[in-house]
Amino acid sequence: MxxxxxxxxxxxxxxxxxxxxxxxLVPTMGxxxxxxxxxxxxxxxxxxxxxxxxxxxPIQFGPNEDYDxxxxxxxxxxxxxxENGCDLVFTPSVEEMYPNERLTTITVRKITDKLCGxxxxxxxxxxxxxxxxxxxxxxxxxxxxxxxxxxxVAVIKKMVEDxxxxxxxxASPIVRDKDGLALSSRNTYLTHDERRAALxxxxxxxxxxxxxxxxxxxxxxxxxxxxKTLENEPQCKVQYVSCVHPxxxxxxxTIGDKALIAIACYIGNTxxxxxxxxxxxx
Amino acid sequence: MxxxxxxxxxxxxxxxxxxxxxxxLVPTMGxxxxxxxxxxxxxxxxxxxxxxxxxxxPIQFGPNEDYDxxxxxxxxxxxxxxENGCDLVFTPSVEEMYPNERLTTITVRKITDKLCGxxxxxxxxxxxxxxxxxxxxxxxxxxxxxxxxxxxVAVIKKMVEDxxxxxxxxASPIVRDKDGLALSSRNTYLTHDERRAALxxxxxxxxxxxxxxxxxxxxxxxxxxxxKTLENEPQCKVQYVSCVHPxxxxxxxTIGDKALIAIACYIGNTxxxxxxxxxxxx
Numbered sequence: 047m048x049x050x051x052x053x054x055x056x057x058x059x060x061x062x063x064x065x066x067x068x069x070x071l072v073p074t075m076g077x078x079x080x081x082x083x084x085x086x087x088x089x090x091x092x093x094x095x096x097x098x099x100x101x102x103x104p105i106q107f108g109p110n111e112d113y114d115x116x117x118x119x120x121x122x123x124x125x126x127x128x129e130n131g132c133d134l135v136f137t138p139s140v141e142e143m144y145p146n147e148r149l150t151t152i153t154v155r156k157i158t159d160k161l162c163g164x165x166x167x168x169x170x171x172x173x174x175x176x177x178x179x180x181x182x183x184x185x186x187x188x189x190x191x192x193x194x195x196x197x198x199v200a201v202i203k204k205m206v207e208d209x210x211x212x213x214x215x216x217a218s219p220i221v222r223d224k225d226g227l228a229l230s231s232r233n234t235y236l237t238h239d240e241r242r243a244a245l246x247x248x249x250x251x252x253x254x255x256x257x258x259x260x261x262x263x264x265x266x267x268x269x270x271x272x273x274k275t276l277e278n279e280p281q282c283k284v285q286y287v288s289c290v291h292p293x294x295x296x297x298x299x300t301i302g303d304k305a306l307i308a309i310a311c312y313i314g315n316t317x318x319x320x321x322x323x324x325x326x327x328x
Numbered sequence: 329m330x331x332x333x334x335x336x337x338x339x340x341x342x343x344x345x346x347x348x349x350x351x352x353l354v355p356t357m358g359x360x361x362x363x364x365x366x367x368x369x370x371x372x373x374x375x376x377x378x379x380x381x382x383x384x385x386p387i388q389f390g391p392n393e394d395y396d397x398x399x400x401x402x403x404x405x406x407x408x409x410x411e412n413g414c415d416l417v418f419t420p421s422v423e424e425m426y427p428n429e430r431l432t433t434i435t436v437r438k439i440t441d442k443l444c445g446x447x448x449x450x451x452x453x454x455x456x457x458x459x460x461x462x463x464x465x466x467x468x469x470x471x472x473x474x475x476x477x478x479x480x481v482a483v484i485k486k487m488v489e490d491x492x493x494x495x496x497x498x499a500s501p502i503v504r505d506k507d508g509l510a511l512s513s514r515n516t517y518l519t520h521d522e523r524r525a526a527l528x529x530x531x532x533x534x535x536x537x538x539x540x541x542x543x544x545x546x547x548x549x550x551x552x553x554x555x556k557t558l559e560n561e562p563q564c565k566v567q568y569v570s571c572v573h574p575x576x577x578x579x580x581x582t583i584g585d586k587a588l589i590a591i592a593c594y595i596g597n598t599x600x601x602x603x604x605x606x607x608x609x610x
Contacts, residue, residue, distance in 0.1 A: 179491055
């Protein structure tokens, strides 16, 4: 079922809840790939009625970012969602989501000042605000987000905690192409040659993983190795390479039981992110 | 029933909702008076299970405001709520509401820059954030607020609209003492003589009402009359006198079908607010 009006979503959800169905939500910006479909699968494992939203949210893009050219293919998306057993798809217009002058913003401080947040001012305000709206529209029991946007997961979890939003946030692991490139709708921007060069991101994280497996616990040494690997690829311009706690996003000096190694690089004009979520029991 | 834990509220509400009970919420800071009790009454008229919260919310007080000395009398409050048929009272500690470092804030721009907001920076961020938390804890169908805090009503309505919060906001008229003073927990700060002086607030609004009834539609003329009346009372120091649209809080020059005449004054050290909500069909 595909609907584009909030009031229709509310009616459908109300009817499902009256049948005691557990509601799962997967918010997306469309142009779906296997990564998104793994979120749908995860939602199906954890709820009875799986909903997805497809909305390229203008307020999370900066003025010089790619809102206009962000890839869209709604027909293909709807086909994929149906094939993968998604029960309800919400495809609102910008006017449906922001009908009047919007005056309200949700801000999460501090953990949004680093990593991607440091380079994308206002981005997480836009993410939090639209995600809170979607939570209020769907009132889901669970919502699934991709671990590839590790900071987004941490920020949304913190918002949910701070505002007592009654939803369980589930993070789903990164899905990679056979050659190791983390799936992203933005991979479509890459030329053939850039796509090859982009493999360096995953390769550098593999270096980190190897060091961690060998017992290295100095964040500096691991980050040096990651940076050195990335610099081997002339087409890669590093934006940041960080080693932080996955929940608080506090910088780590010595790695304890958990760490997130997160990187952002430009390959040509395309900004790509990737990360390694590491824990001792892994 | 009185509970102080969020998880207990969630359980009770879940059980009430499973019986198809419509949930009503009256958020308060306690030290209840007839104004609050009129909100309980209004909630009873509009829902099946009436909840109140008593929480003096630290984050809506400025550093030089009266958080510490804000009046509290929980025993009396609970007795009044029980007598007035309130079904559930939530009396959380500050630690229950803000257990960890809070990083999330909800901000409503523009309409918070004027009236009280201009003199209480951050106040409405604190109000919006705690009210959103209470909405997420109770998931009420309706929530009732006093029209005395007219700007608060406008700000919360805008937040609910912008964030698609599934709750109906009901504003309930100002309740006055026999002599016309708008009821407020802060009236307890007034000395006997200040209390007499404070009557000038309502008196000045009566002037405005008289002019409106006589057909005056110039905001300037009405505001002049209000100001002049207030200045007749030597103990009254005017903070602001405004004539705005009650929803957008835009300043009005010529009064159309609706207007809010809002005033804030100091009587001694006590800041008091009052307002007149006027409409053509009134």
